[in-house]
Structure formats: C-alpha cells, structure tokens
Amino acid sequence: EVQLVESGGGLAQPGRSLRLSCAASGFSFDDYAMHWVRQAPGKGLEWVSGISWNSGSIGYADSVKGRFTISRDNAKNSLYLQMNSLSAEDTALYYCAKGGGSGSYWHFDYWGQGTLVTVSS
Amino acid sequence: EIVLTQSPGTLSLSPGERATLSCRASQSVSSSYLAWYQQNPGQAPRLLIYGASNRATGIPDRFSGSGSGTNFTLTISRLEPEDFAVYYCQQYGSSPLTFGGGTKVEIK
Numbered sequence: 001e002v003q004l005v006e007s008g009g010g011l012a013q014p015g016r017s018l019r020l021s022c023a024a025s026g027f028s029f030d031d032y033a034m035h036w037v038r039q040a041p042g043k044g045l046e047w048v049s050g051i052s053w054n055s056g057s058i059g060y061a062d063s064v065k066g067r068f069t070i071s072r073d074n075a076k077n078s079l080y081l082q083m084n085s086l087s088a089e090d091t092a093l094y095y096c097a098k099g100g101g102s103g104s105y106w107h108f109d110y111w112g113q114g115t116l117v118t119v120s121s
Numbered sequence: 122e123i124v125l126t127q128s129p130g131t132l133s134l135s136p137g138e139r140a141t142l143s144c145r146a147s148q149s150v151s152s153s154y155l156a157w158y159q160q161n162p163g164q165a166p167r168l169l170i171y172g173a174s175n176r177a178t179g180i181p182d183r184f185s186g187s188g189s190g191t192n193f194t195l196t197i198s199r200l201e202p203e204d205f206a207v208y209y210c211q212q213y214g215s216s217p218l219t220f221g222g223g224t225k226v227e228i229k
Contacts, residue, residue, distance in 0.1 A: 035218075037166075044209065044220060044221075044222050044223045045158075045160075045166065045209055045211075045220040045223075046220065047211075047217060047218040047219065047220065050218065059216045059217065059218075060217075061217050062122075062217065095165060095166075100171060104216065105151075105154060105213050105214060105215075106213060107154075107156040107168060107171035107172075107211070107213055108156070108158075108166075108168060108211075109168050109171075109177060109178075110168075111165040111166055111167070112165065113165055114165060
C-alpha cells in the first residue's frame with residue numbers, strides 16, 4: 001500500500017524558514033517523480049514544486065521560485081521542501097504527491113494527508 | 122503558463138442525475154496530459170482520470186473523461202451520495218503544472 005506521510009509544518013513568523021518532509025513507503029521511491037502541492041484555507045490546489053526520480057529535473061511555481069528548494073533522498077525514501085523567506089501568502093496545507101512516472105510530466109496518483117503551514121507574527 | 126477555467130463553479134444536482142463538468146485551457150494541453158481529481162471535505166485529493174480519458178485504479182465506470190486540445194469534460198453518469206464533492210482538473214503537459222479553480226457538485 002502506498003503511503004505518503006508529511007511532517008514539519010507549524011507556525012512560522014514572516015521571513016523565517018521551515019523544512020517539510022515526506023516519508024514514502026509501499027512503492028519503489030527512486031522510480032518516480034515527486035511533487036509538493038498546497039491548498040490555502042478554503043481555496044483551490046496550487047502546484048508548488050516537482051522533482052524527477054534522479055533529481056535531474058526540478059521545477060517551481062513562480063510564486064515560490066528563489067525561496068523554496070525541493071530535494072529528495074532516495075536512500076531514505078524521503079522528499080523535502082526547504083521554505084525560506086516565508087510570507088502570509090504561504091499559509092496553506094502542503095501535500096506530498098507521487099508522480100505517475102519517473103519524469104516531470106505525469107499526473108499525481110497518490111497524495112499524503114498534508115501538513116499545515118501557518119505564517120503569522 | 123496554461124490557465125485552466127472550470128465551469129460551472131457549482132453544480133446542484135440530485136442523486137441519480139448526470140453531472141457534466143467542463144475544463145477549458147488557455148492553450149492546447151500537450152498530448153492530452155489532463156487529469157481530474159476529486160476532493161471531499163477534510164480529505165486529500167484523489168485521482169479519477171489521467172490522460173484525459175483513462176480511469177485511475179479503482180475508479181468506478183460511472184466516471185468518464187473526454188476531450189483534447191483546449192476543451193475537456195468530466196462526466197459522472199449517475200451521481201451516488203459519495204460523489205458530492207469538489208472536482209479539479211490539472212494539466213501536466215508543461216511547466217508550471219496548473220490546476221483549475223474547481224467545480225463543487227452539491228446536493229440539490
């Protein structure tokens with residue numbers, strides 16, 4: 001059974017940093033691209049960032065480019081999102097999602113339950 | 122960036138009725154890389170359709186997807202109580218990957 005478990009969310013002050021993690025199990029992690037998707041309270045879904053199976057291809061939404069960094073550790077079956085220079089607009093539930101294939105351009109076939117990030121002073 | 126516009130914003134229907142949801146793209150979606158997701162309150166999204174018309178594993182055949190280019194449709198042939206939810210389309214053919222704003226299917 002595929003499982004994605006996010007952690008690392010919480011309350012952060014504007015301008016500070018947080019690092020999210022996603023622990024994956026139930027599939028061959030190093031065969032698939034992985035993504036972060038966020039959902040602000042009461043709003044729709046927004047793709048944040050994605051990384052290919054070997055970290056060779058990485059993409060970011062314009063809203064986070066230069067502030068967020070995605071990475072993965074295939075030996076630990078883990079995905080990460082380093083979030084710097086946080087602002088109130090980053091407040092959201094952050095989902096980890098598994099790509100349907102190894103490259104960047106695949107649908108998301110499994111999702112975690114999300115970790116909540118709140119940015120407030 | 123490809124902008125996806127979903128319509129209607131809200132669809133009010135009764136159980137057993139047919140639901141037709143639309144997703145229009147601002148430019149052609151490469152290779153029909155269009156997916157549909159269902160989200161119930163307090164839950165993570167669930168993949169329904171990928172490649173515009175392929176049902177994901179375990180998805181009932183009352184869900185079907187169609188379309189190409191810039192116009193896509195999700196059809197639910199007969200609404201079951203568990204189908205009342207929010208539905209999102211997503212294009213994954215070009216970066217940045219983008220989602221539509223969602224269609225809420227509510228009980229009339």
